[in-house]
Amino acid sequence: MALVFGIVVFALGILISVCLHEAGHMGTAKAFGMKVTRYFVGFGPTLFSFRRGETEYGVKALPLGGFVKIVGMTPQDDDVEPGDENRAMWRFPVWKRTIVMSAGSITHFILAFVALWVLFAFVGAPDPTKVSSSPAAIGAVSSCVSDFKIDPKTKQPVPCKVGADPASAASQAGLKAGDVITGINGVPISNYAEMRQVVQGLGNQNAKITYTRDGKSHDAEVFVPAVERLKENIGPKKADDITSADKERVGMLGVSAQIPLTTSGPVESVGLTAKQMGRTVVLTFDSLKQIPAKIPALVTAIAGGQRDPNTPVSVVGASRIGGELISVGDWVSVLSLFAVLNLFFGIFNLLPLLPMDGGHIAIAWFERIRSWIAARRGRPDPGRVDYMKLTPVTLAVISVLGVFVVLTMTADVVNPITLPK
Numbered sequence: 148m149a150l151v152f153g154i155v156v157f158a159l160g161i162l163i164s165v166c167l168h169e170a171g172h173m174g175t176a177k178a179f180g181m182k183v184t185r186y187f188v189g190f191g192p193t194l195f196s197f198r199r200g201e202t203e204y205g206v207k208a209l210p211l212g213g214f215v216k217i218v219g220m221t222p223q224d225d226d227v228e229p230g231d232e233n234r235a236m237w238r239f240p241v242w243k244r245t246i247v248m249s250a251g252s253i254t255h256f257i258l259a260f261v262a263l264w265v266l267f268a269f270v271g272a273p274d275p276t277k278v279s280s281s282p283a284a285i286g287a288v289s290s291c292v293s294d295f296k297i298d299p300k301t302k303q304p305v306p307c308k309v310g311a312d313p314a315s316a317a318s319q320a321g322l323k324a325g326d327v328i329t330g331i332n333g334v335p336i337s338n339y340a341e342m343r344q345v346v347q348g349l350g351n352q353n354a355k356i357t358y359t360r361d362g363k364s365h366d367a368e369v370f371v372p373a374v375e376r377l378k379e380n381i382g383p384k385k386a387d388d389i390t391s392a393d394k395e396r397v398g399m400l401g402v403s404a405q406i407p408l409t410t411s412g413p414v415e416s417v418g419l420t421a422k423q424m425g426r427t428v429v430l431t432f433d434s435l436k437q438i439p440a441k442i443p444a445l446v447t448a449i450a451g452g453q454r455d456p457n458t459p460v461s462v463v464g465a466s467r468i469g470g471e472l473i474s475v476g477d478w479v480s481v482l483s484l485f486a487v488l489n490l491f492f493g494i495f496n497l498l499p500l501l502p503m504d505g506g507h508i509a510i511a512w513f514e515r516i517r518s519w520i521a522a523r524r525g526r527p528d529p530g531r532v533d534y535m536k537l538t539p540v541t542l543a544v545i546s547v548l549g550v551f552v553v554l555t556m557t558a559d560v561v562n563p564i565t566l567p568k
Contacts, residue, residue: 149474150470152470152473153469153472153474154466154467154469154470157465157469157472157481158469158470160469160485161466161469162212164492165492166188166213167258168213168251168492169214169215169251171250171254172250172251173202173215173217174250175246175250176236176247179243179246179247180234180239181218181234181235182201182234183202183217183218184201184203184218185203185204185214186203186215187214188205188206188207189210189211190207190214191208192208193205193206194207217247218231218235218236219234220236220237221237221531221534222237223534224237237531241512245512248504248507248511249497251504252493252497253493254493256490259427259486259490259493262485262486263419263482264413265482266479267411267416267420267423268410268412268416269410270410270478270482271408271409271410272408272411272419273408273479277409278407279339281338281339282337282338283329283336283339284339284405285317285323285324285325285326285402285403286324286406287402287403288324288402289315289317289318289403290307290309290314290318291307291308291309291313291314292307292312292313292314293305293307293308293374294375295377302385303457313374315400315401316346316356316370316398316400317369317400317402319367319370320356320358320367320369321367322402323360324475325360325405326359327360328357328358329357329364330355331345331346331349331354332345332349333355333357339404346397346398346399347397348397349371350371350372350373350397350399351371351373352370352398354371355368355369356368371399373396373397374396374397375396376394376396376399377393377395378393381393427486428490431491431494432494438459441455445459445554445555446554449557449562454562456564458558458564459551460555460559461552461555461556461559463555464559464563467559468484468564468566469481469484471566472484472566500544501534501537502544506541510532510534514530514531517529
């Protein structure tokens, strides 16, 4: 029940952000004097609507987004009534049209900024520097453990396979996220660094793990497998540069630390938020470039293969992941995911391709530059771009996006990405 509630809440958050995107278009258009005739939440049959002034507001049956109707977006539109010719969007200066078309993405950027600012200022950001000196609290439990290997294709570490690789000591003990290890073989454990050091010396041995959960102490007898892993003092290296000298065989419990959170002041959080947004923007562009290479992995997942957690997700998949995070109370990850999604929506909508907002902006500036060049050369103004001639390109983009959405949604339904237990 908690998972369903979480999914609904996160999906509602995405829907609200999309509707605010459209409200950004509407608000700026109205401010400049453009005529806005419709603003609706959802698609399909209308559930209810009402009119305020010249604009009809309403809700439709399918809560899959929203839309706003601005009269005369292109010279080819035939929705301009007599007397409203000067209010048609295409007749306004290019800078005003640019603001209107980019307002949706700017709204997403604002939402991302607010989410990250709340994270830094009030919830707290993970501080890895405090892990070693903090109590040995568990952040996640792995079901299995395996020797460190690099996939020659992806250049990424190969995850262990349940059933094929040894079960982790943590899963044998029934440990869960939030548990705190307080002793091993009767020796008190005061922090995570101590716990890690003791466990590394217990490879292929039995051990008694003492831990607390919900204020109560528990003991578990487990076998700690020895596995090969990278040494702790090995800095960042390319996959091809890792040698056997960089590895060691030690005992492994199969847990990751619960990273302590650190809050910053409201003012300091502004700078931290800006830096984090900058890093996320760079990662977003990197992700966009990698999408074509991820398509085969999506098809494999749909066919029943293992779902790569690094493959793209649809709104369905994002809502499921967000719902899981809400159900376990991981608000750091919830806010981070919400911010990442809004940054992605904002950037994607600014790509210079129709039917995205960036496509309309690119055409508006192309017209302006072309007219300026013609004037400099003493030639007649070449006029506006004929959007009808761009229809094949627009349909091609829509088709590619449609196939991508179908693939991601299908994978998210039949083989979804789930959080580690």
